[in-house]
Amino acid sequence: MTNILEVNNLVTSFQTEAGRVRAVDGVSFSVKKGKTLGIVGESGCGKSVSSLSIMRLLPKPSGVVESGEILLQDNDILQLETKDLYKIRGRKISMIFQEPMTALNPVHSVGKQISEIFKIHFPKMNSGEVLNKSVEMLRKVGIPDPEKRFSEYPHQLSGGMRQRIMIAMALSTEPEILIADEPTTALDVTIQAQILKLMQDLQKETGMSIIFITHDLGVIAEVCDDVVVMYAGKIIEKAPVIELFKNPKHPYTIGLLNSIPRLENKRKTKLNCIDGAVPGLLDIPKGCRFQNRCEYKISECEKKHPDEIEVRPEHYASCIFPEGLK
Amino acid sequence: MIKLNPLTIKKIRRFKSIKRGYYSLILLTIMILVSIFAELFINSRALIVKYEGNYYFPTYSNMISGKTFGLGENYDYETSYRDLATKFDTENSDNWLLMPIIPFNPYEVDLKNDSYAPFPPSLKDKHFLGTDTQGRDIIARVVYGFRIAIFFSLFLLFVTYIVGITIGCLMGYTGKLFDLFFQRIIEIWSNVPFLYIVIIVASIMTPNFILLVLIVSFFGWTNMTWIMRTITYKEKEREYVLAAKSLGASNLRIIFKHIIPNTIAIIVTFAPFSISSGIVTLTSLDYLGFGLPHPTPSWGELLNQSWENLDAWWISTTVVTAMIITLTTVTFVGEAVREALDPKLHTIYE
Amino acid sequence: MKLQTKYLLLTIILLTSFLISACDNADKNDDKSIKKPELEELSDDKVIKGTLPKGLKWLTNEIDPVFASEDAKKGGVFRASLRSFPQTFRSVGPDSNGGFRSYLDVNKMSLIEMHPNTENIIPGLATHWAYGKDKRTMFFKLNKKARWSDGVPVTAKDFLYTIKFHRSKHIVAPWYNNYYTKEIDKVVIYDDYTLSVSCTKPKPDLAYIVALGPTPSHFYKKLTKDFVKKYNWNIVPNTGPYQIHKFKKGKNVIFKRKKNWWAKDLKYNRNRFNVDTVVLTVIRDMNLEWEHFKKAKLDTFRMPYPKFWHSKSKTKVFNNGYTHKIWFFVDKRINPQGLYLNSDKEIFKDINVRQAFAHSMNVEKVISQLLRNDYFRLNHAYEGFGKYSNNTIRARKFDISKVKTYMEKSGWKRGKGGIWIKGKIRFSVPVTYSSDVLTERLVVLKEEAKKAGLELLLRKYDNSAAFKKILEKKHTVASMIWSTKFRPTFWSLYHSANAHKTQTNNVTNTDDPLLDKMIMTYRNSIDTNERMGLSVKIQQRLHDLCYYVPTMKVPYVRQGFWRWWRLPKEYGTKSSDDLFDPMGVGLAWFDKDIYDQTKSAMKSGKILKATTIVNEKYKTY
């Protein structure tokens, strides 16, 4: 299976008052054509920054990609001229965000914002076509009465509707990759189910690849083909989804999976949990980044962050005991 | 020492790191201090007089008449220390005195028989930046004028903030009819052409300092009130306020312990700009002749004089420079405060 | 703030346009309102078609010297400025008392006029006049050539109408209503061109009281309630040399000379009123006016202030001789400028304190060091009235030791700050004033007074606010100036009848029985010599009581002018206000040759002779 996107050794840093911090530190992963890659991790682990780096949407001048390459069909996005970048961004790679209210411009009607996309990327299209296409896109993402909704404003729509609009906008250029950054976190479970279903249907239809960023392991399990687990700026484990859930290797992944309350669990029992808190980017420990919270920690862990080891086919983990656990 | 919230310390540190604003604050502080103790630098009274073995310190004392220093039997009025200095020089005795750098007070008319004010800058006459049309020293007028303007602004700030915070807080917190009532009042109030009203009032009653502060704040309280109302409105819905409420805290406790401390950052941000607008207000009122009564030293009056005497370049140059320096420093401080309290990195996207 | 300014302007504009349209409506409704019956018919009982008494001695005056120049030529445009646009063109009723009024008044002739130098009566609308035996009536023969500006002849009826007009309630002018009832008794018509005017009682200087001007009855027809609105912007026919030609509200008023003015060949009018067109433009600020003058957009510029005369005029147009300066002394009644002490205030009840106050005023220093000795110390309130003036009085001079004597006499002591105190009272008094020009003088007085132990607190008010405060007697010291009349008047300013109450002119609240007696005698006397004697005595008494501290006077006219304006050899008259005023005395004329010469010199940059004329013919100091 071909990889459509490859990220190699990406390092992205931010300027803060306390100096530069690496939000993403040597991350490598790849996205397969027509498949969904899930990036999972807790707040501050660098999952969103990775996606912004791919889009080259880092806030300048504070955010900078220090090194690494991002290959989109063998083109390094990081090396592109700005004008070439515009041909890729929104055209070949689109993105949707967590909070659709802030991602939409409140002063323009929904229709206008969709038409805008067509006008930017398909300048030759006449306005009749643009209108038809836009309405068609709205219908495609399951918006009832798209002609009517066309002239409405973002605040007149519900959260789910707004996220559908965002998806419509992202997909109107038929991109090859869709980056979805926590697209359902702000939504209710019933709506989340709708949106996830919609995304899966659209993927089937268009054959696009999706990078799905979330903190919710349940969502990962439902929609992803491959999973990358991030912790404090590093990838600590990556594997196909069934493999990962069945044979988690890294203590963090294991802890995470065990700490989720499940419906079928016995009530009021003590939940397994990972002690301590996620380290801030300013106080990342030397050596293994997870060592402070790891119950299997040995002195070796303090020396350096362990290398990625292929513990099983297509299953990689960055731990000193990839085999020894469980 | 008061223990400062580390966030506050951080803000102060951030403020210090904004050099332009930090140095402006230092400059402004020096300016204010100098103006407070202006009598030591710019005054017609001597700092120290030694006469017949006795020491006198006239600067902050009661008037010492010329009789005391043997200037004549009928010399019942304030000694002219400059004349006294000349007398001591010619007498060749032990008596001596020390004059401030600029030996004039801002009210003193230093006129001559052979030429006419305004006099250009002169080292010999010790009018380093010349005099105005009545022969009063420009530096003295500018410095004492600054003192009045800055204190006017501070008082104004104090009064408008007290009123603004009280009413604004109540509006935001209680809401309902009180809020509705004051909202409409403020809308009407802020459409009153304030300067004209002040002019009308001032033209029929020659305001003094306090009165002028009150008149101006009478029309100036709405801004702060509006801001406070909005902040309070926002703050009172925040969960920490609900948390205090759920603990059983009283409304007063919530306002004073929770809401007001959390609005201080915003209030502080507005303060420097209020000060500069206070200075501008006083100056424009004085310029138009509706400010503090003559002969109070005032920038507005000097500006007016400089417009009437454009050939006397030293008047306009001095007062305009003084205004520019003051207003820019205040503005720089304001900018830096705003920056320190609400740092927003200037960001662009590719 | 800027925004608010805009709003205010907008409001004003809207308001004004509203008012203007309201006026228009009023005009349109003209016809209807005239048809309505008059609210109040003026009674005709004072109109007596009488028979002329026998033995009248008809007088005229053709022997006094003329004061215009034979060389004068007609023509040219004279441009002058107005500080603000008049609120109305009416000369009676609300808002009519503005600065523009004088331009209307100089174009209204009276029955008789006064020679500016000899102060003798000269013919006006009347060619001859005679005194009645009752000492309150004068008889006049009208000049049959006299015409209104619309060509209608001026007849005796128009003078009768003057009384009727000024007694009407519709003109909303209580002062005139009162004056034309209490002072003027009646007009009697003998034929179209003969009439008499009577006062209500015998009067000194009767001629100047009964010298009425006519009012165009054919123009006003019947007065109605809407008079004030209706005649706001009407150009009323007049009898003088100029008439309003056109105007642009808020901008300018243009007067044109009447080419066939009926009086142009009268002896004293010949060679006067030479300018064809007078353009009055609104310029709101003296500094702007100065700039306009330097660009020849104005023809003259008055420079009483030393700043302009001495330093500001050191500029190209003067140095190159394109404009000249003239300093022309006059000998006329001096308006009493000075400090009026309110004796109803506790502190000034004591005459010693009043005298001490007078001796604390270093007016001499102000004159010599601030005003460059261009001004003169005023000695008392009635200078320039000829034999009516007491010229022996000298103003009290700045004298710290005298202040000390007076203050100590009343038991005051110098306090810690050097200011006199007595019990809880400090010798600290607010000075009420309204003119910006006074500020710098008062500042110097204040600093000097401090040495004498007196603290002055300067309180500047807006003009009307100051006036109101003073008339309500709420001031302690008022720095102000009164206008003068033909003869000294004492009653309104110093009689006890006007003291201790508001809205009277006795702002010092002078209340002295001896003075009252003298004033009443003076007031009732018609014996000129007795009046002169009393006037002198009253002035002495006033000086002794010391309610008023005279400050300074400006007994001259100082002007800059473009050199193509020419004046007679004498330059002006004894009482000139403005040497170049084209409509008042009207002696100046436009010299086309010099104009062309100057203009070409200005173009080529040629330097002409800088000229400053100083004329001291009428200098009395």
Place this chain on the structure above:
Amino acid sequence: MSDLLEVKNLKKYFPIKGGILKKKIGNIYAVDDISLSVKAGESVGLVGESGCGKTTLGRTIARLYEATSGSITFNNRNITKLKYNDLKSTKREIQVIFQDPYESLNSRHTIGSILEEPFQIHKIGNKKERVSEVKSLLKKVGLPEDAYNRYPHEFSGGQRQRIGIARAIALKPKMIICDEPVSALDVSIQSQVLNLLLELQEEMKLAYLFIAHDLAVVKHISDRVAVMYLGKIVEFTDADSIYENPMHPYTKSLISAIPIPDPSVKREKTILEGDVPSPSNPPKGCRFNTRCPEVFDKCRKVEPDLINISKSETNHLVACHLVNK
């Protein structure tokens, strides 16, 4: 066991105001006729989607909002209309834990003064006693003693929520209203806080009204669970039966919508169509009728009552025409 809290027919409407004089032009029916009870030491879960009124219900019970009608009885005392002074003693006994640990702590106060505030308000102890009390509280919730002089921003979200919990238990209340206490926290922290809450309940015999949108979390901590939809309770029974034997179609679809963190399980999902209607204009009849997969005529006309369908001792209340035939 007697009921500690009893809520009867509670309504809370928020007026919608408009115009220059702020006239009322409508209502948001946030809580519409709800009755429930909580026994001492028991935890009752309240689950529902955003806008269903669960937070409003919690805050109305905590008397942060004024009830529109109905009654709240706490510890056999009707507290619905009590004024500030009378309410103070009850406020000691009902405490609230808020959702956002960044918002609910005043950033200008030290942890010490935040935790002292309840004692100050209720005038308990002197300064020294309060300090030691605060320190023991810190220990109880697993925070270091030196937290006393530090400020909220120096702590992570989980630690801050611990502070919020410490504040809530400071006055030794009988009941705590937990308003989404873990939904803002990271996954690995959620379980820590849930464990803490369970421990404290055990130790202090606390009753919880546990509000959350995550059914798994609610089920884990609660004895009984109420499911809310548009201001109404649609189902209310013990926690196990709500999962094992959901009766209301909404509860069913809610359960089926929850993503299960196990890719090997493939379920048949009932995905609800459409959005939650606006609470200012709820649908006639059954409020769920616009989205219900099993809707029939009656649902659109008649509002179903909440009826006990259980034949055993434990109640199982459902408001659905399908069930209540």
